[in-house]
Amino acid sequence: MNILETKDLHHDFSGLKVLFGINLQIEEGERHAVIGPNGAGKTTLFNTITGTYHPSKGKVFFKGKDITGYKPHKLARIGMGRSFQITSTFTRLTAFQNIRLAILAKHGIRFNLFRHVDKMKDITRETEKMLERVNLINERNVPAGLLSYGKSRALEISMAMATDPELILLDEFAAGMSRDETHNAVALIRKMTEGKTVVIIEHDMDVVFSLADRITVLHYGKILATGKPDDIRDNQDVKDAYLGDLQV
Amino acid sequence: MMKKTIKPILWLALLVILIFFPKLFGVYYTNVFVTFAIFATYAVAVNVLLGYTGLLSFGHAMFFGAGGYGTALALKHIDGLALMPAIGIGFLAAMLLALVLAPLVTRVSGTAFAMIHLAFGQLFYILALKLRHITGGEDGIGNFPIPAFTIPGLISIPLKGDPVNFYYLAIVIMGLSLWLMWFFTKTPFGQIQVGIRDNEKRIDYLGYKIPQTKAIIYVVSGAFSGLAGCIYGLFHNLVSADGSLGAMISFSPIIAAMVGGVGSFFGPIWGTAVFQVIEELTHRFTDRVELVMGVILILVVMFAPSGITGAVNTMKMKWHAYTASKAKMEKTS
Numbered sequence: 001m002n003i004l005e006t007k008d009l010h011h012d013f014s015g016l017k018v019l020f021g022i023n024l025q026i027e028e029g030e031r032h033a034v035i036g037p038n039g040a041g042k043t044t045l046f047n048t049i050t051g052t053y054h055p056s057k058g059k060v061f062f063k064g065k066d067i068t069g070y071k072p073h074k075l076a077r078i079g080m081g082r083s084f085q086i087t088s089t090f091t092r093l094t095a096f097q098n099i100r101l102a103i104l105a106k107h108g109i110r111f112n113l114f115r116h117v118d119k120m121k122d123i124t125r126e127t128e129k130m131l132e133r134v135n136l137i138n139e140r141n142v143p144a145g146l147l148s149y150g151k152s153r154a155l156e157i158s159m160a161m162a163t164d165p166e167l168i169l170l171d172e173f174a175a176g177m178s179r180d181e182t183h184n185a186v187a188l189i190r191k192m193t194e195g196k197t198v199v200i201i202e203h204d205m206d207v208v209f210s211l212a213d214r215i216t217v218l219h220y221g222k223i224l225a226t227g228k229p230d231d232i233r234d235n236q237d238v239k240d241a242y243l244g245d246l247q248v
Numbered sequence: 249m250m251k252k253t254i255k256p257i258l259w260l261a262l263l264v265i266l267i268f269f270p271k272l273f274g275v276y277y278t279n280v281f282v283t284f285a286i287f288a289t290y291a292v293a294v295n296v297l298l299g300y301t302g303l304l305s306f307g308h309a310m311f312f313g314a315g316g317y318g319t320a321l322a323l324k325h326i327d328g329l330a331l332m333p334a335i336g337i338g339f340l341a342a343m344l345l346a347l348v349l350a351p352l353v354t355r356v357s358g359t360a361f362a363m364i365h366l367a368f369g370q371l372f373y374i375l376a377l378k379l380r381h382i383t384g385g386e387d388g389i390g391n392f393p394i395p396a397f398t399i400p401g402l403i404s405i406p407l408k409g410d411p412v413n414f415y416y417l418a419i420v421i422m423g424l425s426l427w428l429m430w431f432f433t434k435t436p437f438g439q440i441q442v443g444i445r446d447n448e449k450r451i452d453y454l455g456y457k458i459p460q461t462k463a464i465i466y467v468v469s470g471a472f473s474g475l476a477g478c479i480y481g482l483f484h485n486l487v488s489a490d491g492s493l494g495a496m497i498s499f500s501p502i503i504a505a506m507v508g509g510v511g512s513f514f515g516p517i518w519g520t521a522v523f524q525v526i527e528e529l530t531h532r533f534t535d536r537v538e539l540v541m542g543v544i545l546i547l548v549v550m551f552a553p554s555g556i557t558g559a560v561n562t563m564k565m566k567w568h569a570y571t572a573s574k575a576k577m578e579k580t581s
Binding site for chain 2: 050071072073074076077081082084088089090091092093097100101102104105109110111112113114115116117118120159163
């Protein structure tokens with residue numbers, strides 16, 4: 001079954017056309033990578049799916065339901081989470097408080113004005129468990145703005161996953177990471193997304209080919225090819241447009 | 249561990265000082281302290297928006313005034329109205345005003361938010377001047393009856409013309425307001441609030457509704473500003489356009505919050521205290537109090553941008569770093 005589906009999705013920024021009729025199908029439980037050259041429209045695709053932009057034409061379906069034009073908070077509540085290409089954490093809050101906000105959101109604790117948040121033991125325990133899983137427990141009380149780059153990326157990714165969404169969209173999670181950090185991040189994502197559906201945008205082909213079950217290649221706002229990693233590697237169109245002829 | 253035992257003792261000491269304040273310092277300083285308590289609460293209410301949510305309002309005087317005018321009008325026109333309902337009317341008037349404005353103002357932020365408030369603040373100021381038959385124009389509403397604080401069948405404490413009794417009423421109400429606002433910042437909702445300040449987009453993607461969240465914070469801030477204004481009106485037995493709705497009423501809590509430190513809950517209280525002391529001292533030499541305050545604000549912005557509390561924290565951190573490095577040096581040598 002397709003957990004996410006876009007039908008003839010178009011988007012233009014007041015005249016500048018970026019997406020031309022995208023028909024994307026994401027199967028439940030798979031790890032799907034979206035690749036393509038700079039300016040292909042990958043992030044715009046994410047933004048139209050997750051409600052940052054309203055698509056100018058076409059529809060988006062999530063779990064069979066038409067969610068076109070839903071606002072981000074509504075999508076978050078029905079089980080869609082995302083991370084950002086540019087790290088987007090609460091810089092003045094500690095790592096613990098960052099994750100805790102996601103955990104509170106997961107439990108639907110929003111307008112609670114009658115309890116001291118530090119005294120909610122279940123929330124604290126769950127947050128600490130999460131911090132342990134993502135290896136941030138030593139940085140528990142460090143403000144997110146002061147974390148090292150790799151650590152703040154890890155926080156970024158774990159915040160997207162802490163709300164326990166069914167579908168996670170990760171926008172270039174490894175951007176700017178060192179080899180070691182990338183390696184750790186890939187391991188982290190493998191561990192954290194067990195049994196979930198993940199869509200990633202990525203430029204690092206090692207990451208893409210090691211993580212993805214299926215790949216979609218985007219080129220100038222159109223889907224060039226979709227398929228298993230091996231098929232994509234051998235696809236002549238993809239080679240011409242993006243991968244090049246050098247054998248990986 | 250030391251801290252845990254010291255803290256309750258300090259609070260207890262504060263409580264004792266507050267109880268015996270009128271006896272220790274006399275009527276004049278008791279009145280000064282009431283003014284301080286009112287403006288400290290008001291500054292904290294403004295800071296709930298400014299420091300915790302990152303929204304700067306240049307027109308909070310309209311809430312301060314709404315509270316004052318609400319209570320004054322109610323006491324003037326309703327015969328035999330008791331004290332607590334009158335204060336409640338002031339509180340609700342400010343709350344209602346915030347509720348009406350919330351759908352509009354929560355959709356903007358930054359400069360637009362500040363400017364809209366400047367406009368609304370001035371609008372209410374002009375309205376109070378022009379609607380003479382209701383508000384008394386420039387003269388305001390003065391000498392309205394102030395009922396005694398009564399618990400039916402138990403006690404009746406007269407307030408009019410009794411500064412000491414009024415002191416206790418003001419301190420209890422302001423103390424309670426401060427505690428409620430402090431608790432507000434500690435709830436899960438308070439966490440969402442600082443989240444909005446740091447990163448609105450992320451809060452949205454976590455599944456929180458931003459305008460609704462902002463609206464609640466806005467109403468809380470407006471209502472407590474109104475409560476401060478209401479006690480202020482009762483304290484002077486007068487509400488007037490300049491005294492309760494003027495532009496300085498909007499700016500002074502912002503200045504106090506900035507001097508004290510917007511990043512902390514208690515910062516605005518320290519800031520208000522500093523200004524009270526300076527005002528007392530300057531008044532002995534000149535009436536140009538604003539001149540001195542302006543200079544201090546400039547100095548703080550230049551040399552301690554995070555205010556008094558920020559500067560103290562930085563010093564603390566430096567001291568810890570210094571002692572830590574010293575201990576390390578001793579260990580190695």
